[in-house]
Amino acid sequence: MGVSKREMIKRHLQGRNISDARVLQAMWDVDRSLFVPEDQLEHTYEDKALPIGLGQTISQPYIVAYMAQALRLTPQEVVLEIGTGCGYNAAVLAHLVQHVYSIEVIEWLAALARKNLERTGIRNVSTRLGDGFNGWPEAAPFDAIVLTAAPPVIPEPLMYQLKIGGRLLAPVGTNLQKLVLLFRASENHFEERELLPVRFVPMTGEAQKN
Template identity: 75%
Template sequence: MYVHKEEMMRKHLRQRGITDRAVLNAMWEVDRSLFVPDDLKDQTYNDSALPIGMNQTISQPFIVAYMAQALRLSPEEVVLEVGTGCGYNAAVLSRIVSHVYSVEVIEWLVRVAAVNLNKAGIQNVSTRLGDGYLGWPEAAPFDAIVLTAAPPVIPEPLMYQLKIGGRLLAPVGTNLQRLFMLVRVKENYFDQRELIPVKFVPMTGEAQRRH
């Protein structure tokens, strides 16, 4: 069923609790069709994850908006994204914050994301090929970190790339996944709480080797 962008905004975002004005503006500004494969363009604004190849997906609009809202982002902040994918989530975040650093472990997706972000005219996203478990130490510390793939547990290197007061949002688990928010309260003290059940592709690489 074809869904118009206006319907997505009303039915799948506002009516489901997305109220942050910056998030809603970003979801409106970013053209999701630029990040969706050609044969799925008619499903661009459906509230569902869509396959982009090699068992990878573009996240459903509600989850992208929900995660951005949960992070309570500010315009001056710098964010690390672990799992660039096709670039859509980074594109949305880029409309809210100062800069997004995004790490992707799959080489062809790094190229796909670069093309998509360029088509969308987005210039405040830096991407690179690498294992997201290790983060992006040279650009740390970050105001916020968001994972778009699920590790068995939150990677410790990422926790220590947060500023004091920084937030990390991650889907965690294997078969049953939960979205967790972790806040770095002090140098070696973190507060953690569970938000909602989610379903993401598993985080690969070091995250799997460690557990």
């Protein structure tokens, strides 16, 4: 028998500095088993990334919760996610904000995410197939932007799709990656803070040309 959801929340989240009550509730409310392949179901609530096919993974619960907590999201906010993956992170964000816009560059993953999100009954996530480098201009500006794949540097178009006072959270780097929190202080002034070392898949497409 694998780890229970209650054990994951208590040991791996609360036991490791996740204290935001809304984030903990969202992690409880989202059924991770709806996003995990059948052959991995016994590992659903283990605190690790799990394979979902063709070299792709569903994110580690702690990292999903850590990133959501670091963004300090409020119920009225609108978020852009770059890298929908299987839809798990978008589902957690959807419990925390008014609306999530999410872009996925891999076609089969985008289709899988749509199917998974439909199964959850979540209605406040819009998904799109495409390269996330240029964001989602017609839905901008965003209160927060989160990247689930690592660009060598933060794409400039994304920075300028933040509202003044908005936050962007991204793993940045090639071999050595750091989770970076960027704050848009004014029209052309951004402040950055490094949070912790991480390992994410590289952001593909346009991001690799910069």
